Amino acid sequence: MNKTIETILNHRSIRKYKDTPLSDEQIDALVQSAQAASTSSFIQAYSIIGVKDPAKKKKLAELAGNQPYVEENGHLFVFCADLHRHEILGTMEEVKVADSLESTETFMVSLIDVALAAQNLVIAAESMGLGTCYIGGIRNNLEGVEEVLDIPKRVIPLFGLTVGYPAHESSQKPRLPKAHIYHEECYEQDEEKYKKELEAYNEVTSSYYKERTGGKREDTWTAQMANMLHTPKRMYMKEYIEKKGFSNK
């Protein structure tokens, strides 16, 4: 196993950071790494906003559900799906591009573009000894986030990413069995087999939580997920993204 794969397999989210800001050189290397990711048909449909200002970070932390590490970290990145520049280039080239920009296909492309770039940044950060945590919580209130970051139309903040020197050890959550995620030749649709695999995985996750909490918690994965999914979250999203000019068509 090489160093890079070791870094990848050693990933865990870090939710407490030392009080050391990232240097400009580090930020540069990270953004360059993000930009090196593949992009669908060269479209480069994303932007990254770096936030250092403590007041802005505080506001974003509040909007994201008061997780202290959104405020206290080495650097905070906000990743956005971005078709604003494509709208501007349409004007520059005097070509109508609105239908494309508003298509569900282009919405999907922009989301995938953002995530590929972000994951490159995460791996680069971890290879430098930094820790990271994705912050989906900013989607709790995207209008609030937009105000803090002055976001134009056709740009959607998708998630934050905190980066910094780890100030705690964290454990790795056991993933679904490989057979459940990885199918050979076609999608495995044997429901009984599928359920048995989930039950086996439940034992793994339940032992994991039990050990980690000294017996206080012994959730299974399916119970945890069912509980989470029972209450739909962020149901304003459909209307919001359509209003922002995405996925209308």
Place this chain on the structure above:
Amino acid sequence: MNKTIETILNHRSIRKYKDTPLSDEQIDALVQSAQAASTSSFIQAYSIIGVKDPAKKKKLAELAGNQPYVEENGHLFVFCADLHRHEILGTMEEVKVADSLESTETFMVSLIDVALAAQNLVIAAESMGLGTCYIGGIRNNLEGVEEVLDIPKRVIPLFGLTVGYPAHESSQKPRLPKAHIYHEECYEQDEEKYKKELEAYNEVTSSYYKERTGGKREDTWTAQMANMLHTPKRMYMKEYIEKKGFSNK
């Protein structure tokens, strides 16, 4: 600069592979790397289908627009957004989860989850000396792809990924200037500045194409994008994903 960042920055898409299939150990390491990526609230909303069967690869290549490297490579992965297992776990736990599964929020989560896992796999592959290419072309005809791969409801094949030993050298396309992708503190909305940056980038891309084609092609990025976006693509997508049980709500 460390080895991992070097690998990341050296990325280029590879569209011609040696006739050497990946070993099972290599596939294992790659899938394990994919699974190590962060996943939103532990939801693990993706599946990966590995395709070796030449007949299936041939069909997928036809569906994706006849790119020969979709058929000829060391291994073909198809990455899918997957909420099928969450529907099943809802039944197992006797909890109603349909509204969550059908929300635009969960659709976005699943796309981001897939892409984070895929990019981990790409970096792991490149660290092993393998080349990769994302295949968005499978979205040309997702019903065709579903038939080949026996895909159930609540699963959407998002893109393919070819992996193998490179059989050609390829060049790196110059990315947008960092200032254009990376904003500090808030989104830079000065349209004149923005256009000037795009014009400067146009000179870079135009020289790149000129040099690469011996003067035959000298596209600017904005012209290339305007031309591409002028004709909306895959406009069946909105109806398709809603029919598949995604992003209805």
